Amino acid sequence: MAQYTSANDDREAALQREYMVKAARYVAALKEELGRPPKCCVVTFGCQMNARDSEKLLGILTQTGYEPTESEEDADFVIYNTCTVRDNANQRVYGRLGYLHSLKDRKPHMRIALCGCMMQEAAVIEKIKKSYRFVDLIFGTHNLFKFAELLVTMFENREMIIDIWQETDRIVEELPVRRKYPYKSGVNIMFGCNNFCSYCIVPYVRGRERSREPGEILREIERLVDDGVVEVMLLGQNVNSYGRNLDKPISFAQLLREVEQIDGLRRIRFMTSHPKDLSDELIEVMSRSDKICRHLHLPLQAGSDRILQAMNRRYTKAQYLALADRIKTAMPDIAITTDLIVGFPGETPEDVEETIDVVRRVQFDNAFTFIYSQRTGTPAAAMENQVPAATVKEEFDRVLKTVQETARARAALWKGSVSRALVEEVNEQNAALLTGRLSNNMLVHFPGDSNLIGGLVDVSLDECHGFYYTGHMIRKADDTLGKTVDGNG
Ligand code: SAH
Ligand code: SF4
Ligand code: F3S
Secondary structure, eight states: OOOHHHHHHHHHHHHHHHHHHHHHHHHHHHHHHTTSSEEEEEEEEESSHHHHHHHHHHHHHHHHTEEOOOOGGOOOOEEEEEESSHHHHHHHHHHHHHHHHHHHHTTTOOOEEEEEGGGOHHHHHHHHHHHHHTEEEEEEETTTHHHHHHHHHHOOOSEEEEOSSOOOOOOOOOOOOOOOOOOEEEEEEOOOOOOTTTTOOOHHOOOOOOOOOOOHHHHHHHHHHHHHHOOOEETTTTGGTTTSSSSSSOOOHHHHHHHHHHHTTOOOEEEEEGGOOHHHHHHHHHHHHBBOOOOEEOOOOOHHHHHHHHHTOOOOHHHHHOOOOHHHOOOTTOOEEEEEEEETTTOHHHHHHHHHHHHHHHTEEEEEEEEEOOOOSSSGGSSSSOOHHHHHHHHHHHHHHHHHHHHHHHHHHHOOOEEEEEEEEEEOOOOOOEEEETTTOOOEEEOGGGTTTTSSSEEEEEOOOSSEEEEEEEEEOOTTTOTTTTOOO
């Protein structure tokens, strides 16, 4: 593989911009033919990383002259950015491809592309080649930065284009991005994962862990802030191991300290934290910060030591509980959320009891509970003691019930308090209400004018509805933040 240099990556970005100009000619010709600007639809499956990647795809598509649409039916170009973390994600893609086929039958000029994690699996590619011949372009997670070039290849060929790389050492970022929200943005700080939890396919489809240079991350955030962003979400599969493999190693906590210094940036979030790597330095930096949100997503996966070991998570129940304790002692108002898997091979009702015990003891503010899904190629998929679906369903319901109880109890604690919210949007169900997100990631709906969107307001949390609040605005809080721990913000 070629030696990694960022000069190389800058050259690549320049090359891709040339391809955008070329692709724009094909899009202009299509516009002529249709008598209107062609439309594109980017559909995202999966996690925040995929959502960020989709913003890059949309950036390039709009740069070449496509207009965005949310509806596949209206679109002349549809791209599915896929996820393969659990089988139901894959099934959703296959289901929707059937629908796309019927659209393409009516609109032969329509182009269809697939990218993302699912495409890194050889069996998926075989299936698409066999049963979904109408797909025009397929690429993977490692060559997304080549999208402009791939578009040109697609326009110049009638047959299916497939380009999947097994890995990359490139980090090409200087390409157009079209953000979904004007006021908040994801920022990739690292790619890939080295942890190889035994159930998980991510390391196989996203490759080895690579951190971006801190300077590049800071410059990107500064540019985002200049463009109106007040909240960033730093993204990585395990942000706590950020920076270890850089030429000049730096810890995630150190990176946060620097991000905090950026003037005009009001809120910092990050995800995901692996419990085995969460440092006391990070707890310290968080607890002293006005900008870092009071929320930690700290996937537990399971409470039983035996299962944790079989999962290759590299912490014990006691270690997790002690960590949660340290976090809550340093920041009593923090929300801790988690991911849980039920039905890992060999998991017994007693093991599930251990998971439930941790849920009760930590009092998670929220938890995503998943049914274990067998992923081909992972060590767990080859384990012999797979749990029957009916048993798993029962255990799953038990865990879910406890999770909902603790989440409700936690949410109820805030009743009557005043809390700061970033106003995100007009409420989908009731246009008289705005929806704001609190530092602890809870949502609050309150009456207000849409010109508040993107601003910070203080809201009284009047009624708790399980996991969210309704309330009323006390005041705009726009000039109250911005001081950093070092006092020079
Ligand atoms: N890097 C993150 C998680 C990425 S995947 C982390 O380590 O926390 C998001 C979640 O999907 C995981 O936390 C896990 O709970 C779930 N997950 C991953 N593989 C799964 C599988 N095979 N079956 C069920 N859930 C799975
Ligand atoms: Fe998957 Fe584990 Fe990596 Fe998370 S840390 S992406 S669960 S292998
Ligand atoms: Fe899915 Fe890929 Fe994210 S498998 S969860 S989209 S890293």
